Amino acid sequence: MARYTGLFTVATPVDNLRNLLIEVLESCNFDVIYDTGDYMMAREIPGQVAFAKLVTVEVLIDKTTATDDGVRMKFVAKNEELPLQVNNHCRQMFDMVNKAMTQNNHWELLESVTG
Numbered sequence: 001m002a003r004y005t006g007l008f009t010v011a012t013p014v015d016n017l018r019n020l021l022i023e024v025l026e027s028c029n030f031d032v033i034y035d036t037g038d039y040m041m042a043r044e045i046p047g048q049v050a051f052a053k054l055v056t057v058e059v060l061i062d063k064t065t066a067t068d069d070g071v072r073m074k075f076v077a078k079n080e081e082l083p084l085q086v087n088n089h090c091r092q093m094f095d096m097v098n099k100a101m102t103q104n105n106h107w108e109l110l111e112s113v114t115g
Helices: 014-027 089-102
Strands: 002-011 030-035 039-044 056-067 070-079 108-114
Touching: 002 089, 014 030, 014 039, 014 056, 014 070, 014 089, 070 089, 089 108
Parallel strands: none
Antiparallel strands: 002 070, 002 108, 030 039, 039 056, 056 070
8 A cells, every 4th residue: 555644734724624635636537535624535537547546534623732833634545556666656646635735825834844
């Protein structure tokens, strides 16, 4: 199973974060299928790749330390594909979400760590 993680800290009001995250994920061809306020799950829209390669992104928002000065989020992109190649589909989708997060004009990126 391919799995890639990222940690982001952004400066934006906590109340706006949910809608901004949905916009970012939808711009990357994901559909939000579950949302509890501090946890969000989005699945890649089918049609472009085989079912086993469809990527799921989970976002955990740390609301315990969130302020308007900084909100920390942990992203996990994963699928059922074995990561036999460095540039696999899951990695490509993770890179797309990572780029969308870092270049978003609606917040200031304070910290970004990927692994």
